[in-house]
Each structure stands twice: as structure tokens, then as C-alpha cells.
Amino acid sequence: xxKLIRLYIxxxxxxxxxxxxxxGMLLWFDIANLWHLVSHSDKxxxxxxxxxxxxxxxxxxxxFGIAVMRLKDDDDDDHPGGGLRxxxxxxxxxxxxxxxxxxxxxxxxx
Numbered sequence: 001x002x003k004l005i006r007l008y009i010x011x012x013x014x015x016x017x018x019x020x021x022x023x024g025m026l027l028w029f030d031i032a033n034l035w036h037l038v039s040h041s042d043k044x045x046x047x048x049x050x051x052x053x054x055x056x057x058x059x060x061x062x063x064f065g066i067a068v069m070r071l072k073d074d075d076d077d078d079h080p081g082g083g084l085r086x087x088x089x090x091x092x093x094x095x096x097x098x099x100x101x102x103x104x105x106x107x108x109x110x
Contacts, residue, residue: 012063015059023048
């Protein structure tokens with residue numbers, strides 16, 4: 001199995017595990033009276049399943065994003081960071097004279 005596919009599967013599994021812990025904590029601490037709503041309904045298991053899957057998608061995406069951003073690129077090891085330290089040419093702004101009509105002179109002087 002390619003390394004990237006294995007990385008994806010592992011991090012998605014970690015994300016869904018974190019989502020399961022999160023949903024379990026929501027039910028355990030009875031946030032927004034969620035445990036009562038789930039336990040007193042015949043379709044409560046479906047609500048918990050949908051809550052777990054939707055949170056699992058979010059947490060898995062975040063987990064995989066963090067894992068990808070933490071990957072090290074081995075191509076950059078030959079060159080130390082910092083660039084060439086060349087000066088950037090700064091251009092001064094030129095002043096351009098503009099003629100003003102006599103009828104608009106009062107507007108521009110105020």
C-alpha cells in the first residue's frame with residue numbers, strides 16, 4: 001500500500017475515534033439535554049450515528065490536514081533557509097503635475 005494512502009487511512013481512523021470520544025462526552029455530560037433526547041426516542045441511535053459520522057468527517061479532515069502539513073520535504077535539506085539576501089529595488093513615486101480648470105479651482109482649494 002502506498003505511504004500516502006496508509007497515511008490517509010490512519011488519520012481518518014484517528015479522526016473518527018476522536019469524534020466518537022467527542023460524541024460520547026456530549027452524551028455523558030448531557031449537553032443540551034442530549035442524553036435524554038437520545039435515550040427516550042426510538043430513533044435515538046440514528047441521531048447518535050448521524051452526529052458521530054458528521055463530526056467524524058470534520059475531525060478526520062482536520063486530522064489529515066494537520067498530518068499533511070507536518071510532512072517534511074526532504075528536497076529542501078541541501079539549501080539553508082533565508083534566501084539570497086538581495087536588496088529589493090525601491091522606486092520613489094514621481095509627482096505628476098495636473099492642470100486644474102479655472103471653474104473647478106475653488107473645489108480643489110478647499
